[in-house]
Every structure is written in structure tokens, then in C-alpha cells.
Amino acid sequence: MRSGVSNGKAEVSRRKFLAGSTALATAVGALSGVGTAQEAQESVRKASDKSKSDPGPTNSSIDAQNPSSVVPPVTDAGSVPMFKYPFSLSHKRLHQGGWSREVTVRELPVSKSIAGVDMRLTAGGIRELHWHAAAEWAFMLYGSARITAIDANGKSFVADVNEGDLWYFPTGIPHSIQGLGPDGAEFLLVFDDGNFSEYATVLLSEWMAHTPREVLAKNFGVGTQALNKLQTQELFIFQSEVPPPLTADQRAAAGAMGPSALDFAFRLTQQPVTQRTKGGEVRIIDSSLFKASTTIAAAIVTVHPGGMRELHWHPNADEWQYYISGKGRMTVFATGSRARTADFEAGDVGYVQQTLPHYIENTGDTDLRFLEMFKSSFYQDLSLSEWLSHTPPELVMAHLNIDKATLDALPKEKLVIVPH
């Protein structure tokens, strides 16, 4: 019955929306003297509840989460490739010490430029020492962890990260992550390659297991006896003890060389909000602020109930999204009169191809929080409002059949989140 209630609510808001859009469609149709698309929309709108009914088998719990698929907005049209994948559908690798699951181009074929991993580590749980061919950007979702690395000069980096903090490890830089007390951590890892897989990383344990003991003994200058207990298979994630105080680990790792001058971590919560409106707020973090993050730019967005991430697009890169909390609905408009709407909630991944227009509405009664990620050193977007308000007015009015007063009412700058 939950699905019935949910669909009913969606239907009510859809009707409200239709009341406005139909008037506009009629006006535009009357002025232009054509209206094939509008006529098609009219016929969808007029489809009776009987036509929309679904008497056959259906997955009612998935339907309840996806009202925009059950009854699409009349403005949706054509075949836009699927741009949603919930982490809940991913295979989970369970270990003593935690788990991980990934969304890559294999799960979500449109997501060619970025892949993501959701990982949980218990207190003391270790994601083993490793590196990979993609660069790694991370967002702490819960708890705290200790991260370690060495920089390209071999100098050590050891830091503790808490909820809301970020880190970035460049391609080929070795690193580890370990959950701290009281309850470890959960975090999102974002890789600058959709084809990345967490199954394809260089692991210390596997490297040692596939190198002859005699060679390792020669390399380290020790006897083979000392290496008798080396791992013979991968660790990946394993349970250990909570590490000693941070300063002790930092001092021991730095040794005589001293620590790295690079900071691979970033304290997001210490950064001021980039833009705040009545509708919400956004923090934009790219390499201009987070120097280490040379291949990933991010926007951390909060949309209040009733607010909307405004109509916009990104000239420079595809957008990979992770929904942290709340409920939302995104429509992506594509070339050839195509548009598609999908519903999102916590744990879902969304994707928008470079340059395609889109907007995201908060459809819930709590704040909608999500990440926008780009494979780029810099963040870039253009808004529909700033485009139209910085184009000669006669030119815009000739396109839209709106009067000067309406045009003048448009926001003059990018708001990111509406209302102003």
C-alpha cells in the first residue's frame, strides 16, 4: 500500500505541474501555429487512469521508489540512456574488518569518466596498502579513519579524517585507510576513470605472495626464515587493532626524511559556503582550493524542501552524482527532443553526460544532499537564467514569445539553487 500512497502523491504534484505547463504549451502552440510535440503531450496527459493502470506483475517496492518511471512527466520523451544506479544493487565484498561495493561503467554504462566505491571499515579494520592506475578522491560519510601515503619523493603522509573531510591520492601513489574508534568509518571513493575496478588494484599482500621468497630476502637484505609468515593471498580488507595516537604514527613514518610537504587531505567543513540562497547552499571544491586534487572537481550541494538545483549544464565534463540524504528527482534533457526523469535517494548514483541540460528538485520534506563530481581540475557550469539574461533581450523574446516584464524578472546571475 506504500506504493499506492507514494504514487498518489507523485500524481498530485504532477497534476499541479501540468496545470502550469499545459497553459504554456497551449500558448506556445497557438502562437507558433504548430504543436506536434504539444499534441503528443496532451494525449499523454489525457490518458485515463485506466490507461495508466498496471494489472500485471510489477515490483511494487521499486515502483514506489521511482514514481517518475511509473508515470513519467508528460515532458519526458524518447530514449535517454539510464543514468541511475543504486549502490544497493552492487555486489558487496564482505571481509573481517569491513566491506566495499562499486558502481562502474559495468553497472552504469553511461558512466564512462568516473567510477565510485562505497566502503565500510570497522574500528581497526584496514583497507590494505595499495595503489591503482586511477586517481582517488574521497568523501567521509561517517566516523573517522587514518589515512597513510608516501609522496612521489618518498616522504610520508599520515592524517586522521572525520565526517565531511576529503582526501585525494594521485595515480600510482601508495596508500592505506584504517577505521578508528569508536565505530570505524564509511566513505565514498571516486575514481577518475569509469572503467576502474576495486578488483584491479596493486596490493602489497599479492605482490609479496607472487614474488619468490629468495628474491624478497635478497631485496630486503634479510634471511628467508624471517619471511616465513608472509601472506599467500590477498588481504584487501582485514581486521587489526586501532592504531596508536596520530603523532606517534606520524613521527615513526617520517623517520629521518621528515614528513611530506603535501597535504592529501582537505577539511571541507572549515571552508566557507560558496553560494547560499533561500533554496539551499553549495560548496565548490576544485584544485584552486584543494591543491592536491588535480583531476577531480566537486560540488557539495544541499537543496532545502521545495528548492531546486536550477536548470544548467557543464561545458567541461560529465557529472557523476552521489546522493547522501533526502529525496530528489532529476530530469536530463538530451538532443533530438529527448528527456528523462529519474528519482533519487540516499545511496544512489546519478550521471549526466558533458553539456546535457539538467535540473534536480527536492521532492521530499527534508534537505536533499548530494555530491556533483567532475573529472577536471576545475569546476564549471552555466545556468539557463544567466544565459538568457546576458543575451540581447529582443533575441530572447523572439525565441520564447515572452514579454519584456517576464524577461526582466529572470535571475540575472547564476543562483545554483532556487529560489533566490
Ligand code: MN
Ligand atoms: Mn585506493
Ligand code: MN
Ligand atoms: Mn549539474
